[in-house]
Amino acid sequence: MTLGFSGPRCGAAAAQQFVRSSARDIPVSAKVDILVIGGNEGGLAAAWTAAKAGSSALVVGGQYFFSDDVSAKARYWLEPDESPRGEFARTLCGDRSGDGGKVSFLTPAQYKRRLEKLLLDAGVAFHFNSRPAAVLVDGSGSVAGVVTANKAGLQAVIAKVVIDATPTAVVARMAGAAFAPWSVREVQVSRVCYREKVPGGRQLGDFCEYSLTVPMPSGQWPERCRAEVLLREKFDRVDAKRAHAQCLHMIEPVCIRAKSHEGSDRWPGAEAFDLDCCLPAGVPNVYVLGQAADVSRAIAEKLTRPVHLADLGERLGRRVHQQAAERTSPSEVSVKPQLGTPPVDGADVADLLTGHRRYVRHSLGTVRQPATAVPVWGKYDVIVVGGGTSGIPAAFGAARNGGKVLLVEMLGQIGGNRELGTPGYWKGYPYGFNQLKWRAAEAFDELRKAGVEIWYNTLACGAVKQAERVCGVALATHLGRGAALGTIVIDATGDADVCAAAGAQFAYVNDGDLCLQECSFRDVDLYANVLPLDHADVHSLTMHHVLARQAGKQDVWDYYPLVGLRETRLVRGEHVIDVLDQILGRTYRDLISVSWSAYDPHGYHNSDLVYAGLMPPTKHETKPGFATYIPLRSLLPRGLDGLMVVGRSHSVTHDVQASVRMNADLINEGYAAGYTAAQAIKTGTALRTVDLGPVQDHLAEIGNLSPEDRSQRCVETPEPTDADLKAAVDNLETKQSLATLLRGGQRALPCLQASFAAEPTLPKAKALCVLGDRTAVTYLADWLDRQPLGTGTAYQWDAFLRVPDIEGVMWLLGVPRDERAVPALVRKLEQCGTDGTSFSQLRAVTTALGRIGSPSAAAALAAFLGREGVQGHADPEGDPRSLKAESFVKSYLELHAAGALVRCGDQRGLGAGILTKYLDDWRGILVRYAGHVLTETSGTNRPRS
Numbered sequence: 001m002t003l004g005f006s007g008p009r010c011g012a013a014a015a016q017q018f019v020r021s022s023a024r025d026i027p028v029s030a031k032v033d034i035l036v037i038g039g040n041e042g043g044l045a046a047a048w049t050a051a052k053a054g055s056s057a058l059v060v061g062g063q064y065f066f067s068d069d070v071s072a073k074a075r076y077w078l079e080p081d082e083s084p085r086g087e088f089a090r091t092l093c094g095d096r097s098g099d100g101g102k103v104s105f106l107t108p109a110q111y112k113r114r115l116e117k118l119l120l121d122a123g124v125a126f127h128f129n130s131r132p133a134a135v136l137v138d139g140s141g142s143v144a145g146v147v148t149a150n151k152a153g154l155q156a157v158i159a160k161v162v163i164d165a166t167p168t169a170v171v172a173r174m175a176g177a178a179f180a181p182w183s184v185r186e187v188q189v190s191r192v193c194y195r196e197k198v199p200g201g202r203q204l205g206d207f208c209e210y211s212l213t214v215p216m217p218s219g220q221w222p223e224r225c226r227a228e229v230l231l232r233e234k235f236d237r238v239d240a241k242r243a244h245a246q247c248l249h250m251i252e253p254v255c256i257r258a259k260s261h262e263g264s265d266r267w268p269g270a271e272a273f274d275l276d277c278c279l280p281a282g283v284p285n286v287y288v289l290g291q292a293a294d295v296s297r298a299i300a301e302k303l304t305r306p307v308h309l310a311d312l313g314e315r316l317g318r319r320v321h322q323q324a325a326e327r328t329s330p331s332e333v334s335v336k337p338q339l340g341t342p343p344v345d346g347a348d349v350a351d352l353l354t355g356h357r358r359y360v361r362h363s364l365g366t367v368r369q370p371a372t373a374v375p376v377w378g379k380y381d382v383i384v385v386g387g388g389t390s391g392i393p394a395a396f397g398a399a400r401n402g403g404k405v406l407l408v409e410m411l412g413q414i415g416g417n418r419e420l421g422t423p424g425y426w427k428g429y430p431y432g433f434n435q436l437k438w439r440a441a442e443a444f445d446e447l448r449k450a451g452v453e454i455w456y457n458t459l460a461c462g463a464v465k466q467a468e469r470v471c472g473v474a475l476a477t478h479l480g481r482g483a484a485l486g487t488i489v490i491d492a493t494g495d496a497d498v499c500a501a502a503g504a505q506f507a508y509v510n511d512g513d514l515c516l517q518e519c520s521f522r523d524v525d526l527y528a529n530v531l532p533l534d535h536a537d538v539h540s541l542t543m544h545h546v547l548a549r550q551a552g553k554q555d556v557w558d559y560y561p562l563v564g565l566r567e568t569r570l571v572r573g574e575h576v577i578d579v580l581d582q583i584l585g586r587t588y589r590d591l592i593s594v595s596w597s598a599y600d601p602h603g604y605h606n607s608d609l610v611y612a613g614l615m616p617p618t619k620h621e622t623k624p625g626f627a628t629y630i631p632l633r634s635l636l637p638r639g640l641d642g643l644m645v646v647g648r649s650h651s652v653t654h655d656v657q658a659s660v661r662m663n664a665d666l667i668n669e670g671y672a673a674g675y676t677a678a679q680a681i682k683t684g685t686a687l688r689t690v691d692l693g694p695v696q697d698h699l700a701e702i703g704n705l706s707p708e709d710r711s712q713r714c715v716e717t718p719e720p721t722d723a724d725l726k727a728a729v730d731n732l733e734t735k736q737s738l739a740t741l742l743r744g745g746q747r748a749l750p751c752l753q754a755s756f757a758a759e760p761t762l763p764k765a766k767a768l769c770v771l772g773d774r775t776a777v778t779y780l781a782d783w784l785d786r787q788p789l790g791t792g793t794a795y796q797w798d799a800f801l802r803v804p805d806i807e808g809v810m811w812l813l814g815v816p817r818d819e820r821a822v823p824a825l826v827r828k829l830e831q832c833g834t835d836g837t838s839f840s841q842l843r844a845v846t847t848a849l850g851r852i853g854s855p856s857a858a859a860a861l862a863a864f865l866g867r868e869g870v871q872g873h874a875d876p877e878g879d880p881r882s883l884k885a886e887s888f889v890k891s892y893l894e895l896h897a898a899g900a901l902v903r904c905g906d907q908r909g910l911g912a913g914i915l916t917k918y919l920d921d922w923r924g925i926l927v928r929y930a931g932h933v934l935t936e937t938s939g940t941n942r943p944r945s
């Protein structure tokens with residue numbers, strides 16, 4: 001199988017190739033006076049100073065924390081001559097008068113919290129995990145902002161003044177600034193580890209900084225990634241709780257050509273430093289604040305130190321505040337195109353362009369990107385995006401089967417959720433590749449032995465496509481955007497980022513139901529009953545980290561570098577595994593993995609099937625777990641070729657995902673996907689037609705599939721016959737029979753209707769509702785009226801492991817959308833309390849009323865919202881307490897009721913008003929739910945306000 005690429009493969013000498021990014025509109029996420037790109041102390045201090053003086057300021061940082069020169073590199077020390085003078089540096093680093101001229105040390109967790117508090121107190125906005133992708137210009141060609149790339153896609157930030165605080169001056173470079181020529185073949189790079197001694201390294205307390213001289217003839221991104229790998233080959237240890245470096249330290253051998261030049265090697269002090277050395281010649285409205293300023297390389301080293309940067313940043317902050325006041329708001333703004341030929345035939349970049357938040361109250365519009373070029377940095381057989389639980393084994397499996405493999409990792413460490421978020425194993429299939437139980441450092445060694453190339457600190461921000469075939473990924477780095485081309489791309493991001501950019505269908509369950517599994521922040525006592533995180537909401541993603549550091553345990557040395565996510569996007573593949581497949585033990589001819597766990601939702605269920613009685617076996621019912629069989633077709637996004645998805649975003653429903661996301665299972669799944677991808681390339685066949693026999697034989701040899709799996713389960717479970725359906729109707733008390741009946745779908749209706757007419761029972765009535773049939777609606781409504789409401793289930797992360805009949809009936813009455821159910825449901829709503837114990841009941845009854853959408857329910861829903869304590873729980877400011885269940889459950893109840901009211905036609909704008917307030921909430925999943933309901937009911941693609 002070929003892509004039709006021209007030119008040699010990665011590593012051979014060749015002219016630079018480019019991928020076309022056709023014209024498109026980029027959503028605007030902010031308009032500010034001062035925009036800082038990069039998270040060094042100079043940029044932060046400048047934003048802080050300008051904001052205190054009255055400017056609006058936004059900082060865009062590439063990590064999940066600040067700063068780039070201390071925290072990201074783990075250089076947590078101050079040299080003897082580094083004494084803070086300015087207010088920002090003194091607040092950050094403390095008083096050094098008692099240090100006695102010795103090296104002093106900074107505590108990582110405390111340092112990160114102090115930086116965030118300084119910015120928040122000054123009113124500075126900031127976004128984490130975002131990289132520069134392009135420059136904006138106004139009608140006269142002057143710089144007017146930056147396009148940023150992150151997990152939400154691309155967004156434009158319009159600004160009067162831009163401070164480039166990146167180590168490479170990438171914004172200035174994209175804006176057309178002149179640079180000194182790159183004239184070296186090698187550079188010195190260093191890396192810091194904590195409580196480890198590396199031979200030849202400089203020991204500073206518990207820190208050790210070791211160095212290497214590495215080849216770097218051009219400074220391009222693959223060379224920098226190779227330097228990161230070489231440093232780790234000398235010493236690599238990944239420990240989520242230790243302050244190891246996320247990236248290397250290096251003094252760039254080149255600098256900008258600025259309005260002034262400082263050639264002396266002697267640091268003049270922040271007060272005497274010529275700020276014009278930061279002003280690129282011929283590029284107004286941009287300042288380079290960092291080591292790429294026009295200074296000697298000795299002074300450049302000083303411009304990586306926090307005290308010098310912070311003191312200099314305060315001076316620059318005063319200047320840019322004045323400059324912004326004198327410049328009118330940019331107009332006629334567009335993206336400055338980058339030129340490049342030759343293009344890859346027929347290829348175009350596909351971006352996610354939904355904005356920094358999926359829904360906003362007031363749109364800031366878009367800016368036009370003309371057709372532009374993205375440089376190609378490499379070509380591979382298989383590109384695996386995400387070096388985590390599934391990505392590492394996917395890369396290894398592809399390489400073991402002969403593929404030339406690139407592993408792209410967003411962070412500066414591999415390991416993903418398994419190592420850096422929620423480490424360890426819980427249940428899972430206890431055989432096969434996962435039994436190697438590699439830790440991240442071991443995995444690194446094995447990947448290198450297998451010939452896998454690793455690019456750290458590289459964020460996938462788009463897909464490269466030839467028609468509907470994915471043939472590469474667009475990448476965002478601190479050198480700007482680039483692309484890597486591959487015959488097959490495996491999305492192991494855990495969030496289906498590449499799939500979403502490529503246009504794959506996916507479910508984000510809370511869109512319409514506010515149902516998503518919780519996240520966890522380890523080691524700060526925020527493991528359970530923690531608000532789920534919307535990773536594709538940049539503001540929410542940032543605030544989640546900030547508020548977790550405020551709300552969690554304070555006496556920690558450092559933080560895990562990754563939030564423990566359990567669920568985000570769920571891709572819609574060629575087959576979506578549902579609860580019926582689990583209960584029936586459905587098997588497939590293209591079986592490539594086995595999951596073996598128990599239902600562990602960390603939240604609650606949302607499937608009609610579960611409410612009908614098909615709860616999968618829970619962790620209280622099955623100690624070893626139960627099997628779910630994973631076919632290749634559930635890793636292949638519908639309508640797209642050349643693309644696979646592995647990990648927690650594979651093609652399953654929400655309720656299935658809660659039992660097929662365990663680390664051990666995802667390791668085996670990743671390995672199988674990588675091996676299969678390489679097999680397709682080796683045999684010249686497409687993923688959908690590859691002969692899986694040799695793959696399944698190999699998986700059986702290494703234990704991923706048992707002998708019984710290989711001989712008996714690599715076949716299709718047949719559809720139920722009419723006789724099977726008739727037998728199932730007669731025995732609906734068992735899960736197996738109910739699942740068999742419901743798998744028959746509409747074929748099952750005639751015999752089910754006839755059986756119900758002859759002998760109506762509750763299980764038959766529920767089954768009819770699941771199938772959307774109205775025959776049993778009045779039967780169930782009458783049954784509901786006869787039942788006392790009883791006590792519901794309060795929200796608790798592991799509480800929703802059973803469904804009482806009364807809640808099942810309330811929920812299922814909404815499925816046929818029959819108004820005859822409304823009076824009984826309303827009477828139950830009126831009986832519900834507003835305290836936490838009514839949570840499960842209120843969710844069931846409001847969901848049912850919202851699905852029916854009858855105006856006759858509006859008055860009761862409005863009356864419920866009028867009860868004391870139900871309204872008023874939106875949090876636009878960011879209260880740390882709103883991370884925890886005792887707070888966010890109140891918002892859940894308010895939103896469920898308001899959403900149902902709006903779906904029932906609303907009453908004097910009450911429901912819409914509540915939902916609109918939530919569009920300003922910091923909590924992304926609440927914004928997503930509110931916006932979804934408002935959009936759904938307004939008949940447009942924007943929420944009504």
